[in-house]
Amino acid sequence: MAHGGRRVTGLPLAILISGRGSNMEALIAACAEPDFPAKIAVVISNRPDAAGLGRAEAAGIPVRVIDHTGFDDRESFEAELDEAIRTSGAELVCLAGFMRLLTADFVNGWRNRLVNIHPSLLPAFKGLHTHDRAIEAGVRITGCTVHFVRPEMDDGPVIIQAAVPVLPGDTADELAARVLEQEHRIYPEAVRLIALGKVRVRGKGVQIDDDAPAEGALVNPSVP
């Protein structure tokens, strides 16, 4: 099954990055597990200087750079992106810190086969600087979301969320680190559920077969 340390069976993924690639690394680690039902077909970055590219290469994964600055418009950039994904054989596209907005045409072309991770409990704090804004807003609990992508930014059926407390005196960096730990847990789990065919889009949400909902509640500050 495994070949040269990489799985050769399972749902083929294209992972799109723009930077550090720690969520990509979490997916690479998951795909290296013998029973994980997905494998990575390609990692694509829109930035030649993305640190994640070297990490993917070190893991023996095919990488592509499609530098958006080399294209006249969004459509021609996305045509190249689409071609690279299709050529790789990927059947699920995972945005992992991919910081380009995608057009409705591209998103609709991958409907329910395109997922994203966002560092907030959507629909709260769409967009950038989520942790600064959560602290500024004074919320006690924030978190992260894996969702199917829809044309509107940071919108689409939620697959998994993790809730993370905002602690007194948190800086945005401290909060980001605490949320990131949970991102690395829920992204592989969302991909696993999709790859097993357990996730069905139902209206604005999803239905998950064999769902094991977390019981109780995360309350912050805690209540005795």
Ligand code: GAR
């Ligand atoms: C992650 O926190 C991810 O949730 C966020 O960018 C970071 C990428 O880190 N994505 C977004 O804000 C998308 N709207 P990584 O490159 O180490 O995975």
